[in-house]
Amino acid sequence: MSNVIVAGADEHGLGEELEEAGATVTRIPDVVSASTLEDAGVHDADVLVLTDTxxxxxxxxxxxxxxxxxxxxxxxxxxxxxxxxxxDISVDPRLMAPDVVAEELLGEGEEL
Incomplete structure (x- = not known):
């Protein structure tokens, strides 16, 4: 199982898709800093997803x-x-749906 941190508003629902695919998701809805990343478990996380550039x-x-x-x-x-x-990668949600990105990030499909 993957540990994923989703930082930002996540307007496209990637966090939900990752959870449905079996990932443990921790959210940082506010400003991202070293302390909020540490509180979210960055040391044990596999993926950081930014939903706000x-x-x-x-x-x-x-x-x-x-x-x-x-x-x-x-x-x-x-x-x-x-x-x-x-x-490692940047994906525009207008080009790839969140369910497809979730599958790719968790290793269920071809690598992005």
Missing amino acids: AEATAIPIAKELNPDIRAVAYAEGSLPESMAAIA
């Missing part, structure tokens, strides 16, 4: 706290260039 600074923080975490942006718009270089 304004929270992109969470990516290097999460990677510093857990170098093995997979950082995924699932949001409309682009990540800042410096954050895009650190993120």
Whole structure:
């Protein structure tokens, strides 16, 4: 089972799809910081999903706290260039439905 942190409003319901697919999901609905990531269990998390590109600074923080975490942006718009270089993948919800992304993130389909 995967431990996933979903940070942001999650307007497209990726968190729910991940839960339905068997992941343990912890949510950070507010500003993402080192302390909120630690409270959410970043040290044991497999995936960090950002649903708001304004929270992109969470990516290097999460990677510093857990170098093995997979950082995924699932949001409309682009990540800042410096954050895009650190993120493992960025997916626009207008191009890929949340159920498909959940399956891919949890290893049930071809890798994204």
